[in-house]
Amino acid sequence: MASEISPEKNVLGSELLACSYSPLTGYFRDGWCSTHGEGGVAHLVCILATKEFLEFSAERGNDLSTPRPEMRFRGVKPGERWCLHVLRWVEAWEAGSPPRVVLESTHANVLNYVPLAALKRNAHDADS
Numbered sequence: 223m224a225s226e227i228s229p230e231k232n233v234l235g236s237e238l239l240a241c242s243y244s245p246l247t248g249y250f251r252d253g254w255c256s257t258h259g260e261g262g263v264a265h266l267v268c269i270l271a272t273k274e275f276l277e278f279s280a281e282r283g284n285d286l287s288t289p290r291p292e293m294r295f296r297g298v299k300p301g302e303r304w305c306l307h308v309l310r311w312v313e314a315w316e317a318g319s320p321p322r323v324v325l326e327s328t329h330a331n332v333l334n335y336v337p338l339a340a341l342k343r344n345a346h347d348a349d350s
Contacts, residue, residue: 230256231330233341241268241327242303245296255305255329265305268327270346273300275321278314303327308335315340322346 228238243253249265250258257263269275276287276298286304289297298304303324312335314320323341332341 228254228256230254230258232326233328233330233333233338234325235330236326238329239324239326241305241324245298245302245304247303247305249305251294255327257329257331264308264331266308266329266332267306267311268324269304269306269311269321270324271298271300271302271304272321274319275314276300278317278319279310282310282313284310308332312336315344320344 228240230238232238238254238256240253241247241255246253247265248254248256249263250256255266255268257266271286279286280288284307286298289295306321308331311320311323311332315336321344323344323346325341325345328341
């Protein structure tokens with residue numbers, strides 16, 4: 223993944239790394255699971271999408287797989303990284319099927335909702 227860093231922190235306490243430029247993710251569609259100092263931004267968990275998680279999310283009304291060209295959204299495919307809303311991750315975690323998390327690219331604010339131990343148990347190596 224990109225070696226760019228942000229002044230914002232990740233869940234490990236170091237500089238936040240970019241999540242994905244393809245697909246272009248993040249609340250601001252800039253590749254980062256960051257807030258840029260804005261309140262209310264919650265697309266902060268960098269995940270590695272799986273077929274199972276994408277189906278889980280679609281079943282709960284958040285279809286991340288279907289392209290929406292009118293919104294410049296090509297859809298997320300299994301194996302791609304995506305900045306997921308923290309409450310969607312919590313929902314999947316509580317249901318026993320959370321997607322893998324790229325800790326280095328997951329914003330520190332996620333710790334307000336999820337214990338670091340849970341994120342580490344579901345971690346994906348950022349270099350994979």
